[in-house]
Amino acid sequence: MRWILVTPVLQDGLRDTRGVKLLGIPFEIWLAGVLALYMAWAIGANDVANAMGTSVGSGALTIRWAIIVAGLLEFAGAFLAGEHVTDTVRKGMLDMDLVSDESILYGMLAALASAATLLLGATRMGLPVSTTHAIVGSIVGFGAVAIGPEAVNWGKVGQIVASWLTSPLMSGVLAYGIFQFTRSLVLDRDNPLAQVRKLGPFFFFYVFFIIGLVTLFKGLKNLKLHLDLPEALMGSVALGLVGALIGWFFLRRVDEGKQVKDRRFSQVERVFVVLQILTACAIAFAHGSNDVANAIGPLAAVVSVVNGGSEVAGKAAVQPWMLAVGGLGIVFGLATWGYRVMETVGKKITELTPSRGFAAELAAATTIVLASRLGIPVSTTHVLVGAVLGVGLARGIGALDLRVVGSIVVSWVATLPISAGLAIFFYYFFKGLLSD
Numbered sequence: 001m002r003w004i005l006v007t008p009v010l011q012d013g014l015r016d017t018r019g020v021k022l023l024g025i026p027f028e029i030w031l032a033g034v035l036a037l038y039m040a041w042a043i044g045a046n047d048v049a050n051a052m053g054t055s056v057g058s059g060a061l062t063i064r065w066a067i068i069v070a071g072l073l074e075f076a077g078a079f080l081a082g083e084h085v086t087d088t089v090r091k092g093m094l095d096m097d098l099v100s101d102e103s104i105l106y107g108m109l110a111a112l113a114s115a116a117t118l119l120l121g122a123t124r125m126g127l128p129v130s131t132t133h134a135i136v137g138s139i140v141g142f143g144a145v146a147i148g149p150e151a152v153n154w155g156k157v158g159q160i161v162a163s164w165l166t167s168p169l170m171s172g173v174l175a176y177g178i179f180q181f182t183r184s185l186v187l188d189r190d191n192p193l194a195q196v197r198k199l200g201p202f203f204f205f206y207v208f209f210i211i212g213l214v215t216l217f218k219g220l221k222n223l224k225l226h227l228d229l230p231e232a233l234m235g236s237v238a239l240g241l242v243g244a245l246i247g248w249f250f251l252r253r254v255d256e257g258k259q260v261k262d263r264r265f266s267q268v269e270r271v272f273v274v275l276q277i278l279t280a281c282a283i284a285f286a287h288g289s290n291d292v293a294n295a296i297g298p299l300a301a302v303v304s305v306v307n308g309g310s311e312v313a314g315k316a317a318v319q320p321w322m323l324a325v326g327g328l329g330i331v332f333g334l335a336t337w338g339y340r341v342m343e344t345v346g347k348k349i350t351e352l353t354p355s356r357g358f359a360a361e362l363a364a365a366t367t368i369v370l371a372s373r374l375g376i377p378v379s380t381t382h383v384l385v386g387a388v389l390g391v392g393l394a395r396g397i398g399a400l401d402l403r404v405v406g407s408i409v410v411s412w413v414a415t416l417p418i419s420a421g422l423a424i425f426f427y428y429f430f431k432g433l434l435s436d
Contacts, residue, residue, distance in 0.1 A: 028105065028434065032302035033325060035112035039135075040295040040329025041336075042119035047131045047291060048074055048334045049341035050384045051284040057346020058357030060273040063339050069277075070284045070338075071331040077288025078327035082296070082318065093136055094143045095151045101305045102435075103146040107423075108298035109430045111138035114422030115294070118415065123337050126344040127411040130379035133160060134419045135294045141420030142427040157416070159377050164412050167378040168386025170371070175363035175390030182272075182355055183394070192268045200251045200271055201244040207275050208243025210365045211282040212236030217372045218286035229373070250274065272354040279361040286368070287380055292326035299325070345385060348404045350392030359394075360387035382412065 020027045052066035061069065099107075115134040122129045136157075143151050186195045216232045227235065251271065300316035346352060352360070364380075364387040371378040385408060392400040 026306050028109075028306045029303055032109060032112070032299045035109060035116065036295045036299035036322070037325055037329045039112045039116040039119075039298075040292070040326045041333035042116040042123065043131045043291060043295060044074070044330035044333025044335075045123045045337035046119045046129060046333075046341050047381055048284065048287065048330055049338040050128050050345055050381050051280055051287055052338075053128075053342045053345030053384070054352055054357040054360045054388060055276055055280045055346070056342045058273075058276065058352040058354045060276050060354050060357060063342060066342065067335050067338060069281060071334055073281055073284040074288035074330050074334065075327040077285040077290075078292035078330060079320075079323045081285075081289035082292045082323045082326065093139045093153050093156055094147070095153065098147050098151045099143075103142075104301050105305045106427050106431045106434065107139070107142035107146055108301045110142045110423045110426035111135055112295070112298050113426040113430075114138040114141065114419050117422055118419045122411055122415075123340055125407075125411075126340040126348075127408060128341050128345055128381050128385055129411050129415050130381045131291060131294050132379055133412075133415045135298075136160060137416035137419030138423035140416070141423030144420070145424050146427060156377075160416070163377050163379060163382065164409075166376065167367070167371075167382035168389060170378070171363050171367040171383040171386040172390030172393070174366055175360050175387040176394050178363050179356060179359035179391050179394045182359060186268065187355060196268045196271050197251050201247045203271075203275055204247025204250075205240040205244040207278055207362060208246075209236045209240035210362065210369060211243075211278065212239040213369045214282045214286050214365050217369055218290055269354045272358040276354055276358040276361050279358070279365050283361065283365055283368070283380070283384075288327065288330065291380070292323065292330065295329060296322040296326045344404065344408075345388060348401055349385070349388050349408075350395075350399050350401065352388070352391070356391045360384070360391045363387040363390060 022030055048070055052061065052070045055061040056063055056066050115131065115138045118134050118137075119129065119131060140152050140157060185199060186192050189195045213232065213236045216227060216235065296318055297316070299322055300318050303319075303322075304316040346357075350356075361384075364384045367378065367383045367387070368380065370376075371383075389400065389405065
């Protein structure tokens with residue numbers, strides 16, 4: 001590292017990166033890019049797997065097809081609809097008036113390294129944790145030691161802690177209700193296939209309506225469409241009507257089959273396979289457009305600091321190559337280790353069928369929409385896991401593997417303190433590496 005030691009130093013203690021370049025790019029940017037790719041890989045391996053976990057667990061998709069479908073939609077969401085101006089400090093966790101460029105540089109490198117490392121460990125154990133909470137915990141950790149506890153927005157931290165309960169509770173209640181509704185009006189009837197033919201268009205309407213709202217509120221908000229709530233509702237209703245029409249045509253093609261109850265149930269489940277996959281795709285697209293910022297937000301901050309920009313306002317421009325790094329990292333993470341968390345969410349918590357998986361996915365999407373409009377901070381991971389729990393509870397507490405549920409809850413609680421502790425370590429590591 002002698003070539004780092006001889007570089008000139010700026011007035012605020014940062015090295016003049018113009019003297020340390022690889023292929024014309026400052027070393028700090030190379031380092032941030034590698035760590036952002038590492039973080040995006042961890043997001044794909046852990047967080048993205050949640051979106052498709054129920055589809056795999058119910059048998060609606062094989063793991064290979066789940067990886068292909070989610071990979072395409074996550075990358076499309078990240079690259080096409082990802083933020084072009086992003087928060088450098090996620091969720092307003094720090095008072096930016098107290099943050100210096102030096103703290104931003106070391107702190108964002110530390111945040112990427114610590115959050116990705118935590119996600120790596122959680123994924124290795126098959127535990128679904130929140131990537132947003134991991135990066136937020138990391139920011140709190142470096143902020144507390146680099147600036148002081150007074151710089152941390154502890155009210156926001158309290159909201160996140162509260163979301164450990166509110167997120168899964170909201171989605172769990174909705175999933176329970178949706179599945180009980182489906183069971184009473186379709187599955188428990190003497191002729192479930194006739195019932196699904198009758199009610200199917202309404203299911204398709206609601207699914208397409210929610211897909212419209214999820215996409216507008218969470219997936220396309222970064223494109224600055226500037227749709228107000230009435231306009232968004234009207235557009236989603238129009239999409240819902242299209243969905244109802246598609247459902248009507250689709251249900252006409254469903255074969256009545258032999259007059260055997262099991263055969264008719266399999267035909268009914270085929271309908272829910274389609275509905276479940278559609279909902280999961282919407283969640284995957286919206287997730288890619290939003291959560292890619294957990295990887296590229298810190299990267300954009302480092303690039304801005306190294307290039308002489310100021311991060312006092314807490315915003316940084318996102319360049320297309322950063323979105324590509326985030327999108328590709330997410331896809332590779334999903335393809336390599338995503339199966340671990342998919343198995344936990346889709347198979348180990350409770351047994352899922354397409355109708356149960358549909359109820360869970362639809363409840364999760366509805367919760368995301370409601371929370372987005374109400375300004376309630378929720379984690380996609382917690383929402384999806386809570387929805388699976390709700391579906392399981394609809395069949396009784398015995399349908400849940402409480403040992404797996406307990407491990408997941410412990411991992412949620414441990415995310416903030418562990419990521420904060422790792423961030424403190426990495427902050428001093430990078431400060432020692434890059435400063436005088």
